[in-house]
Amino acid sequence: MADPTVRLTDPGDAGRFGDFGGRYVPETLVPACQELEAAFRAAWVDPAFRRELDDLLRDYAGRPSPLTECHRLSEQLGLRLLLKREDLNHTGSHKINNVLGQALLARRMGKTRLVAETGAGQHGVATATAAALLGMTCTVYMGEVDIERQALNVFRMRLLGAEVRPASSGSRTLKDAVNEAMRDWVATVGDTHYCLGSVMGPHPYPWMVRELHRVIGDEARAQCAALLGADGDGVPDVVTACVGGGSNAIGIFSGFVDTRAELVGVEPAGGAAVGRGVPGVVHGSRSYLLQDEWGQVLEAESISAGLDYPGVGPEHSWLADVGRARYEQVTDAEVIEAFQVLSRTEGIIPALEPAHALAWILRASDELSGRTVLLNLSGRGDKDVGQMMDVLADRLAEERP
Amino acid sequence: MTLTPTAPEAVGAQLEAHLRSRRAAGRKLLVPYVTGGYGDDWVDVVRAVADAGADAVEVGVPFSDPVMDGPTIQRASELALAAGATPGSILDQLHGSDAGVPLAVMTYYNIADHWGLERFASELAGAGVCAAILPDVPLEEVGPWTAAADAAAVETVLLAAPTAPDARLERICARARGFVYAVGLLGVTGARSALAATATEIAGRCKAVTDRPVLVGVGVSDAAQARQACTVADGVVIGSALVDRLLAGEGPDGAARFVAEVRAALDAG
Numbered sequence: 027m028a029d030p031t032v033r034l035t036d037p038g039d040a041g042r043f044g045d046f047g048g049r050y051v052p053e054t055l056v057p058a059c060q061e062l063e064a065a066f067r068a069a070w071v072d073p074a075f076r077r078e079l080d081d082l083l084r085d086y087a088g089r090p091s092p093l094t095e096c097h098r099l100s101e102q103l104g105l106r107l108l109l110k111r112e113d114l115n116h117t118g119s120h121k122i123n124n125v126l127g128q129a130l131l132a133r134r135m136g137k138t139r140l141v142a143e144t145g146a147g148q149h150g151v152a153t154a155t156a157a158a159l160l161g162m163t164c165t166v167y168m169g170e171v172d173i174e175r176q177a178l179n180v181f182r183m184r185l186l187g188a189e190v191r192p193a194s195s196g197s198r199t200l201k202d203a204v205n206e207a208m209r210d211w212v213a214t215v216g217d218t219h220y221c222l223g224s225v226m227g228p229h230p231y232p233w234m235v236r237e238l239h240r241v242i243g244d245e246a247r248a249q250c251a252a253l254l255g256a257d258g259d260g261v262p263d264v265v266t267a268c269v270g271g272g273s274n275a276i277g278i279f280s281g282f283v284d285t286r287a288e289l290v291g292v293e294p295a296g297g298a299a300v301g302r303g304v305p306g307v308v309h310g311s312r313s314y315l316l317q318d319e320w321g322q323v324l325e326a327e328s329i330s331a332g333l334d335y336p337g338v339g340p341e342h343s344w345l346a347d348v349g350r351a352r353y354e355q356v357t358d359a360e361v362i363e364a365f366q367v368l369s370r371t372e373g374i375i376p377a378l379e380p381a382h383a384l385a386w387i388l389r390a391s392d393e394l395s396g397r398t399v400l401l402n403l404s405g406r407g408d409k410d411v412g413q414m415m416d417v418l419a420d421r422l423a424e425e426r427p
Numbered sequence: 428m429t430l431t432p433t434a435p436e437a438v439g440a441q442l443e444a445h446l447r448s449r450r451a452a453g454r455k456l457l458v459p460y461v462t463g464g465y466g467d468d469w470v471d472v473v474r475a476v477a478d479a480g481a482d483a484v485e486v487g488v489p490f491s492d493p494v495m496d497g498p499t500i501q502r503a504s505e506l507a508l509a510a511g512a513t514p515g516s517i518l519d520q521l522h523g524s525d526a527g528v529p530l531a532v533m534t535y536y537n538i539a540d541h542w543g544l545e546r547f548a549s550e551l552a553g554a555g556v557c558a559a560i561l562p563d564v565p566l567e568e569v570g571p572w573t574a575a576a577d578a579a580a581v582e583t584v585l586l587a588a589p590t591a592p593d594a595r596l597e598r599i600c601a602r603a604r605g606f607v608y609a610v611g612l613l614g615v616t617g618a619r620s621a622l623a624a625t626a627t628e629i630a631g632r633c634k635a636v637t638d639r640p641v642l643v644g645v646g647v648s649d650a651a652q653a654r655q656a657c658t659v660a661d662g663v664v665i666g667s668a669l670v671d672r673l674l675a676g677e678g679p680d681g682a683a684r685f686v687a688e689v690r691a692a693l694d695a696g
């Protein structure tokens with residue numbers, strides 16, 4: 027039974043969520059993190075800042091995003107499935123919520139350049155977009171492997187005026203892009219803001235990025251109340267989202283943590299930090315982490331570039347430990363199936379990342395029978411169509427008459 | 428100037444006492460960095476640079492995600508890990524390496540944390556390592572580690588960066604043991620064509636608030652730059668410039684030649 031007394035709180039100066047979090051960064055970056063924390067604390071209670079962000083979220087990003095009831099799929103599965111449509115945001119995913127907030131904050135701090143890491147390219151595209159909007163320069167680090175499988179987003183970022191630099195060390199995926207972005211920031215901290223793309227990294231990022239995505243949960247809570255209110259308490263039975271670093275998940279969880287709703291994060295089986303990791307420190311915070319017997323960080327392996335990460339945001343580790351959220355794993359094959367199911371049944375092509383959460387729903391449909399399930403559809407599948415064309419080529423050929 | 432070779436009793440003595448006494452003798456301090464586990468002869472490299480005039484040697488224990496390191500040390504770390512090096516194997520090999528100068532280990536926090544802080548500290552001490560440098564553990568997070576390190580008589584070298592305000596530098600220098608590692612530039616490790624202006628600046632700011640040895644590291648790349656840094660600093664750490672030579676296959680002899688050249692320049696200073 028979900029414990030509705032748990033709260034997502036301000037982690038304080040030390041940036042701790044229980045044992046997790048903290049600020050494990052090179053000394054060079056400590057003053058920058060402190061300055062960022064102070065700037066965010068001031069901005070977040072400044073009505074003028076909030077108004078400017080809210081205006082951008084509405085007029086530029088297209089918020090509020092709708093809540094869509096999936097009638098056909100619900101009937102097939104014997105449950106009531108609702109989608110929070112972050113895929114309809116400008117730039118195609120939830121990432122824009124965080125980026126607009128950080129970009130405004132960076133400008134307020136007098137920074138003229140944004141640096142970011144990206145996996146699937148969605149955060150990179152969002153950052154490049156915000157940089158273009160605010161007239162800032164932008165550098166995005168992306169693993170060589172991801173540059174290949176997300177070519178369309180690489181082109182998009184360049185079109186938006188950003189420089190895309192390959193991360194060619196280690197696993198050449200998201201983890202290494204984070205390393206490169208941090209190294210860049212160590213050298214450029216005077217004029218550059220590191221626009222981190224998830225609820226990970228050193229304090230204040232996990233907290234700040236959660237606050238910037240809280241809008242997802244706040245909207246969904248009100249939308250659920252309107253849709254479901256007549257039949258009961260207006261709260262879905264289950265709220266689920268995919269978890270890479272965990273930003274879209276914590277965004278929607280934040281609207282329901284104080285309700286009876288069960289919170290379920292879904293990790294890729296090949297990158298299940300909560301499911302298969304042990305606590306460790308990388309990229310600035312303590313959290314569950316895939317690592318070997320000596321503490322070397324392992325390479326994740328997932329079909330989805332956005333979830334191909336061996337760590338997870340510290341607040342998720344805490345939510346798992348206190349039992350307020352649980353974390354499930356799905357395989358690439360299940361994700362490919364879910365990707366097609368939503369496309370064919372509802373006319374919505376999801377990104378591979380949120381297809382993870384749907385894959386869990388498909389598998390758990392017996393357990394979920396008769397219940398109302400809210401899924402955060404964190405992004406649209408356009409970026410994945412090229413990759414899926416290859417994966418599905420054989421299957422589609424077979425089905426042709 | 429010449430110094431008599433280090434007496435064997437001094438080995439395993441605390442790093443800071445050793446560096447202070449050499450500084451008191453009028454010597455500029457030279458601490459080369461060697462990536463542990465890179466190359467079959469890496470322990471020979473440690474001994475060779477010690478014999479060539481190093482005052483202490485910093486041994487890197489490779490980590491999969493070295494955010495404070497540039498391409499050179501990343502590469503050496505990756506190769507060492509690919510060759511099977513582990514924190515355990517590196518400390519085993521250091522044990523009884525008989526380098527003749529104090530040894531410090533440089534690694535990232537997760538290596539220590541995963542082994543267990545107390546266990547890691549005592550393993551260091553057991554391997555004859557005097558000090559540890561954990562570049563991703565700033566002052567605010569260092570408490571649990573220094574508690575373990577102090578108990579095992581392992582000294583914790585802290586980094587002091589150009590971005591720190593004076594009050595912060597003072598606190599860093601007060602908590603540091605062994606020496607104060609003054610970060611010479613805004614950036615990660617890697618050889619540079621010229622010494623950054625920040626190098627002597629940060630050294631001077633540190634020396635204004637501490638009498639501990641202040642060594643400039645990161646971006647000190649050759650004998651001339653070392654000498655220039657030491658117009659203000661008590662010494663230098665030289666990493667990537669040395670590891671570049673090891674990556675080029677120069678081995679213990681090449682490493683020794685380079686260190687001897689820097690030593691000569693510092694002694695001539």
Ligand SMILES: Cc1ncc(COP(=O)(O)O)c(C=O)c1O
Pocket residue numbers: 119120145146147148149223224225268269270271272273274275331332333377379380404405406
């Ligand atoms: C659509 C989408 N969802 C989810 C993620 C994973 O990030 P997070 O777990 O922070 O939401 C990404 C990352 O690229 C993404 O593009």
